[in-house]
Amino acid sequence: MQSNPGPEAFRWSFVLMVVATLIDATDGTLARAIRIKETLPGFDGRRLDDLVDFLMYTCLPLLLIWRAGILPAGWEPVLALPLLASAYGFCQVSAKTDDGYFLGFPSYWNLVAFYLYALRPLPGWFPVVVLVGLALLTFVPLRYLYPSQRGRLNLVTNVLGGLWALVLAWVLYEMPHGNVRESALVSLYFPIFYMAASWLVTLRLWRTRRRRAEALGSLQP
Numbered sequence: 001m002q003s004n005p006g007p008e009a010f011r012w013s014f015v016l017m018v019v020a021t022l023i024d025a026t027d028g029t030l031a032r033a034i035r036i037k038e039t040l041p042g043f044d045g046r047r048l049d050d051l052v053d054f055l056m057y058t059c060l061p062l063l064l065i066w067r068a069g070i071l072p073a074g075w076e077p078v079l080a081l082p083l084l085a086s087a088y089g090f091c092q093v094s095a096k097t098d099d100g101y102f103l104g105f106p107s108y109w110n111l112v113a114f115y116l117y118a119l120r121p122l123p124g125w126f127p128v129v130v131l132v133g134l135a136l137l138t139f140v141p142l143r144y145l146y147p148s149q150r151g152r153l154n155l156v157t158n159v160l161g162g163l164w165a166l167v168l169a170w171v172l173y174e175m176p177h178g179n180v181r182e183s184a185l186v187s188l189y190f191p192i193f194y195m196a197a198s199w200l201v202t203l204r205l206w207r208t209r210r211r212r213a214e215a216l217g218s219l220q221p
Contacts, residue, residue, distance in 0.1 A: 005067060010117060011175040013064055017110045018172070020056045024049075025148070050090055053107070058086040061113035065127070070116050072124035078131055082109060085135035100151065101143035101201070105134050111191065118171060118184035143205065144198040153197060164190035 027049070062079045065071065071078065086107040089095055097103050112134060116127050147157045167187040171180045 007176040010064065010068060011172055013060075014110075014114055014117075014172055014175075017056070017061070017114075018168070021110070024053065024056070054086065054090050056110065057107040058083060058109050061109040064113045065116060065131075068113075068117055070113075070120070070122075070127050072128070075124075075128055078128055082112075082131050082135040085138040089138045096146065097143065100146050100149035101198075102146055103141055103143060104139060105137035105142075106144055107138075114168075115184060115188070115191070118175070118180050120181070142199060143202045145194060145201070153201070157194065157197070160190055160193060 062083055066076055066079060085105075086109065089104055089107055092103070094103050112130065116122065116130065145154060145157055147154050147161060164187055167183065171183045171187060174180050174183065
């Protein structure tokens with residue numbers, strides 16, 4: 001049976017994921033700059049973008065989790081759950097809301113793969129709980145920050161994200177040379193902030209809607 005790739009191979013896999021993410025963050029701007037719709041009116045860049053994103057943010061990270069042996073033996077079929085959940089998420093018309101949020105857990109499986117790999121050793125049950133929990137959150141209509149949109153909170157998110165990217169760069173640099181667990185733990189400040197801020201935004205929106213509904217109900221005879 002073929003052995004798992006070494007730390008250097010996984011480090012370069014994560015580096016390429018970072019490069020792909022940077023390209024994904026700028027391809028829309030570049031497409032608009034060259035007026036791609038006028039040049040190729042029959043070409044739908046959004047469909048291509050969704051296909052590439054599904055491969056980059058879902059399929060390849062889940063493949064890495066399997067090849068890295070992160071899951072306990074016999075639990076590999078669990079990877080089908082985030083795969084199917086992500087396919088569902090990408091197919092939702094309301095995956096991106098009109099008020100500038102993602103609806104349901106975005107398919108950030110590349111980050112999940114990175115942290116599950118960098119934070120090893122982990123209890124055998126922990127990766128399974130993370131994968132199942134985040135996959136289920138895909139179906140829960142919570143709003144998640146969309147950092148490329150405007151707004152003060154997104155500005156703060158981008159600033160924190162820039163610092164976070166520097167920490168991740170250090171983790172990737174050190175990955176083949178030793179234990180990066182402590183540095184990875186420090187970098188968790190940003191995912192924790194992102195999730196907490198997203199849930200607080202959702203809670204605020206739910207409260208606002210409930211108050212409006214109560215106000216409308218009080219006005220009815």
